[in-house]
Amino acid sequence: MGFERFVFYVFAVILVYAAARVITVRNPVHAVLHLVLAFFTCAGLWLLLEAEFLAITLVLVYVGAVMVLFLFVVMMLDINVSPLREGFVKYLPMGFVVALLIFAEMFMVLGVKNFGAQAVAIPERHGADYSNTREIGNVLYTDYVYPFEIASVILLVAIIAAIALTMRRRPDTRSQDPVAQVAVRREDRVRLVKMKTEEKSG
Amino acid sequence: MAEFWEFIREPFFITLWIVAILVPLLLGVAYLTYAERKIIGYMQVRIGPNRVGPRGWLQPIADALKLLMKEIIVPQNSNRFLFLIAPMISIAPALAAWAVMPFTDRLVLANIDASLLYILALTSMGVYGVIIAGWASNSKYAFLGAMRSAAQIVAYEIAMGFALVGVLIAGGSLNLVDIVQAQQGSLVHWFWLPLFPLFLVYFISGVAETNRAPFDVAEGESEIVAGFHVEYSGMAFAVFFLAEYANMILIAALAALMFLGGWLSPFEGTWFESWFAWVPGIFWLLVKTSLFLFCFLWFRATFPRYRYDQIMRLGWKVFIPITIVWIVVAGGLVVGEVGPWFN
Amino acid sequence: MLENYLPIMIFIAIGIAIGVLPVLAGFVLGPRKPDSEKLSPYECGFEAFEDSRMRFDVRYYLVAILFIIFDLEIAFLFPWAIVLDSIGMFGFIAMMIFLGILVIGFIYEWKKGALEWE
Numbered sequence: 001m002g003f004e005r006f007v008f009y010v011f012a013v014i015l016v017y018a019a020a021r022v023i024t025v026r027n028p029v030h031a032v033l034h035l036v037l038a039f040f041t042c043a044g045l046w047l048l049l050e051a052e053f054l055a056i057t058l059v060l061v062y063v064g065a066v067m068v069l070f071l072f073v074v075m076m077l078d079i080n081v082s083p084l085r086e087g088f089v090k091y092l093p094m095g096f097v098v099a100l101l102i103f104a105e106m107f108m109v110l111g112v113k114n115f116g117a118q119a120v121a122i123p124e125r126h127g128a129d130y131s132n133t134r135e136i137g138n139v140l141y142t143d144y145v146y147p148f149e150i151a152s153v154i155l156l157v158a159i160i161a162a163i164a165l166t167m168r169r170r171p172d173t174r175s176q177d178p179v180a181q182v183a184v185r186r187e188d189r190v191r192l193v194k195m196k197t198e199e200k201s202g
Numbered sequence: 203m204a205e206f207w208e209f210i211r212e213p214f215f216i217t218l219w220i221v222a223i224l225v226p227l228l229l230g231v232a233y234l235t236y237a238e239r240k241i242i243g244y245m246q247v248r249i250g251p252n253r254v255g256p257r258g259w260l261q262p263i264a265d266a267l268k269l270l271m272k273e274i275i276v277p278q279n280s281n282r283f284l285f286l287i288a289p290m291i292s293i294a295p296a297l298a299a300w301a302v303m304p305f306t307d308r309l310v311l312a313n314i315d316a317s318l319l320y321i322l323a324l325t326s327m328g329v330y331g332v333i334i335a336g337w338a339s340n341s342k343y344a345f346l347g348a349m350r351s352a353a354q355i356v357a358y359e360i361a362m363g364f365a366l367v368g369v370l371i372a373g374g375s376l377n378l379v380d381i382v383q384a385q386q387g388s389l390v391h392w393f394w395l396p397l398f399p400l401f402l403v404y405f406i407s408g409v410a411e412t413n414r415a416p417f418d419v420a421e422g423e424s425e426i427v428a429g430f431h432v433e434y435s436g437m438a439f440a441v442f443f444l445a446e447y448a449n450m451i452l453i454a455a456l457a458a459l460m461f462l463g464g465w466l467s468p469f470e471g472t473w474f475e476s477w478f479a480w481v482p483g484i485f486w487l488l489v490k491t492s493l494f495l496f497c498f499l500w501f502r503a504t505f506p507r508y509r510y511d512q513i514m515r516l517g518w519k520v521f522i523p524i525t526i527v528w529i530v531v532a533g534g535l536v537v538g539e540v541g542p543w544f545n
Numbered sequence: 546m547l548e549n550y551l552p553i554m555i556f557i558a559i560g561i562a563i564g565v566l567p568v569l570a571g572f573v574l575g576p577r578k579p580d581s582e583k584l585s586p587y588e589c590g591f592e593a594f595e596d597s598r599m600r601f602d603v604r605y606y607l608v609a610i611l612f613i614i615f616d617l618e619i620a621f622l623f624p625w626a627i628v629l630d631s632i633g634m635f636g637f638i639a640m641m642i643f644l645g646i647l648v649i650g651f652i653y654e655w656k657k658g659a660l661e662w663e
Contacts, residue, residue, distance in 0.1 A: 004547065029284065029337065036330070047550055056319045057620045064326030065616040068333070068356065069609035075337050076605070125547075131315045133376050137624030141636040148639065151621070152646040155614050159650035162610040163659050178515065216552045220559050273575045274568065290564030297560035301553045312552040319623060320553075326616075353605055356612040363619035370626035437571025441564055511661075518660040522615075526648065529622070530641065536629050537637045 008048055015041040028074040036067050050125070052132040219311050223300055231447040232262035238499050245503040272436035277340060280433070284338035289434070289441035292331025295324040296448040303455060304379045306465045306483040316376045318366060321456065325411070328449065329355045335442070336430040347429025350419050350510060357517035358410040358417075364525035365404040368397050369460045371532045382464035388471030392463040396535070399528045401461045403521045405494065408453035410517065412446060414498055416505035417513055454494035455487070462490045607659055618647055 018038035025031050039062045046055035140148055236251065236258070243250025251258035276282055302317035304310035314320060329352055336348020372393050373381035385392045394401045410417040413429075431442045458464060465483030469475050508516070625632075625640050654660055 027281075029281075029334075033284075033334075048547070050547070052314070052316050053319070053624065056316055056323050057623075060319070060323040060326055061613070061616050061620055064323060064329075064359075065356075065609075065613040068329055068352065069606065069613060071330075071333055072352070072605055072609050075333070131376075131627075133316055133319070133624050134628055137628030138631060141625055141628070141632050141639045145635075145639045148621070149642055149646075152643040155617060156646050156650045158614055159611065159647075160653060162607060162614075163654060163657050166604075166607045166610075167657055167659055178512070212551070213555060216555050217559070219552070220556055224559070224563070270567070270571060270574055271576075272571070273577060274571045275579075278581070286568060289568065290561060293564040294557060294560035297563060298553070298557045301556035311556070312549050314549045314553070349605060353608050356608060360612060360615040360619065363616070364622075367619065367622040367626050370623060371629055373627075374630055375627055376623065436575050437567040440571075441567055444563075514660070519655065522651070526644065526651075530644070533626075533629060533637055533640070537634055 004048065008045065011041045011044045011048075015045065029071070032067060032070045032074055035070070036063055039063050039067065050123075050130075050132060053136055054132075216311070220301075223303075223311065224297065227297075227300060227448065227451065228444070230451055231444055232266065234447050234451065234495060235265070235443075236262045237495075238502070241496070241499045242503045245500075266440065269436055269440040274436040274438050275433070277433050280340045281338040284334050285433075286438065288331050288335035288338060289438050289445070290331075291334060292328055293441050293445040293448070295327040296445040296452065299324040299452055300448075302378065303452075304382065304459070304464070305487060307379055307383065309484065310379060313377070313379060317378045318370065318376050318381070321452075322363060322366060325449070325452070326359055328411075328445070331442070331445065332430050335434070339430070339433040341433050343428075343432045344430050347432070351413055351430060354413070354417065354419070354510075354513055354517070355411055357514055358407040358521070361403055361517055361521035361525055362407040362411060364522065364529060365397075365400040365407065366460075367529055368400040368525065368532050369393060369404075371529065371536055372397055373460075374536075378459055378464075382459055382466065385463045386466060386470070389463075389468055391471075392461065392466070394461040397461065397528070397532065399524050400532075401457075403525055404461070405453075405457050405497070407517075407521065408457065409498065409501060410513065412449045412453060412498075414446075414450065415502035416508050418507060419510050419513065450495065450498055451491065454498065455491045457494050458487060458490035462493075464490070611654065611659070614650075 015038055018034045018041065021034040022031050022038065025034060039058060043055040043058045043063075046058060239261075240250040240258070251261040254260045254264045276285055299321045301312045302310070302314055302320055304313070304317075332351050332355070333348050336344045336346075336351075339345070369381060370376060373384040375381060375384070431439055434442060463486075465487045467475065467478055467481065467483070467486055469478045621643065622640070625636065629636060
C-alpha cells in the first residue's frame, strides 16, 4: 500500500503542476504539451483505480488523437497570444466566481455524503487475471446498449458538422481523378487507321 | 540493509530484464541498418558496405561512433528546448512498447491484460516526435515533412486500429499471449488465413506508419531533403534513426505474433512436428520477424515512391472500407461459430 | 493487476533515458563551433525569406478531426471484439447498428469529397 500511495501522490503533484502550467505558460505549444503531460499522468491515476481500459484509452484517444489536433491548430494558426491576455486581470474576479460555483456544484454531487467510504464500500483489489476490458464489454453492449447507440449518433453529428464547417473545394487546384484514370479504355484514346502504303513519288 | 534490498530487489530484476530486452533490440537495430544496405546493395547488383571489418560487419559500429563525435547543431530561431526534446519523445514510446512484448508464452516482462491496446496507444504517441521536431526546427522543409508525415500516420493508424479489431475478434482477447495461443493447431490455424485482408492491411499500414518506402514522402529526399529531421545532426539525428528502426522491428514482431502464430512452430500438426520439437519457440518468432523485416527492405528496393494524394487515397478510401467489411465478416463468423477457427 | 504495471513504468523511464543519454554524450564528445552560416536554417542557396511557420490548409484540420472520430470508434470496437463470444447475437446486432450509423457518416465524407486530396 505504501508504494502505491507514494505513486499516487507523485502523479497527483505532476498532474496539478501540468494543469497549472497549461494556463500560465506563455508559448501555446508549451501549453499543449503540458496538457499532454496532464492527460498522461491522469491515465496513471486511473490505472491506480484499476480502470485499465479507460486509462489506456485516455492515452490513445486524448493524447494520441485530440491533442494532435490541438497541436495542429496552435502550430499552424500562428495566433498572436498577447491580445488574448489583455483582459486577464479584468476577467479574473468573474472567473473566480464561476470556478467557485462549479466547485460547489461538484462538491454537492460528488461530496463525501454520496461517495464517501460510508456510502460506497472500498472496492476490493482484483487478481492478476482480472480483465477490466471484458467487464466493460459485457455491460456496454447489453445493459447500456441505448447510450452506446446514441454515442454513434453523436459521432455522426460530429462528422457532418466538421465537414460542413471546414470543407471547401478550392476551384484553382488541379487534381487527378484516379477512378477516371483507371476506367480509361483504349478506344477512347487511340484510333487505329488502316491505310495503304504511300508510293514514293518521284 | 536487508530491508533496503527487499525493497529494491524487484525493480532491480525488472531493470535487468529490461536490459536483456533492450540490448538485443538495439543491436538488432544496428544490424538492421547493415542488412538494409547489404540487401538493397545485392538487389541492385552492388556489394554494399564491405570495408570496415570482415565483409563490412563493423560498419554499424563505425557509423554510431562517427555520429557520436559529430557536432549537434541547434539552428538559430529554433525552439531550443523543443528541438532537443523531440528525439526523446519519439524514442521513448518506440522502446516502451516492447515492455509487453511476449517472446514465448512465459517469457514476457509485463503480461498486462490489455497489451495490444497498450501498444496501439504508445505507437499513437510517435507522431508527437515528428510534429514537434518539424515545428521546432524553424525550417520550411522540416515543417512540410512533419505535416505530411503527421497526416499520413494519422490516416494509417485508423486502418491499423481496425485491422487490430479483427485480430481481437478472432483471438477473443486483448492479451498478446492469448492471441498467439488462440492460433494453436497448424499453419492454417494461424490468423493470416481467416483474416487475410486484415493481414495485408496491417502490414502495409505498418510500413506507412513507420514512414518507410514506398510511403516515405515525409522524408522525400528528392523534394524536401529529409523531411522533419533535416536540421538534426549527430546523436540527435541518431536517436530519430533508432526510433524509426525500433518501430520497424516492433511492427514486424507484432505482425508475426498476430498473424503468423508468434512462437508456434510452423510444423505443428504435421508429420515433422516431432523432428522440430527441440527448437525453442523464440527461434520461430525471430524467423518470422526477420521475414517481415526483409519485406520492409525489399519494398524499399522495389517500389517507387507513392504520390501524396495516392497515399491518402489508399489509407482512407481503400483500407478503411476493407477493414470495416472484414470486421463485420469476422464478427459474423464468430457469432455463427464457423469452423475451423471460430468454434 | 497493478503489479504488472511496475515494469512498464520502469521501462518508460529507461526509454526516456535512452533518448537523453546519447544526445548528452553527443554534446560532450562532439565539437562545438557554431557560426552563423552553419546555424541558419537549411535552404537551397538563398537566405530564408520569412518565418517558416506558415498557415496551413484547413484540410489538415479536417483530417485531424475525422481521425479523432474514427479513433473513438476503434475504442468502442475493442471491448466488443473480445466479448463477442459471450454477448452473442444481441451484441453483434448492437454493434452493427453502431457501425451502420458511422458508415453513413463515412459515405457522407466520401461523397462530399472530404477524403479527396487535391
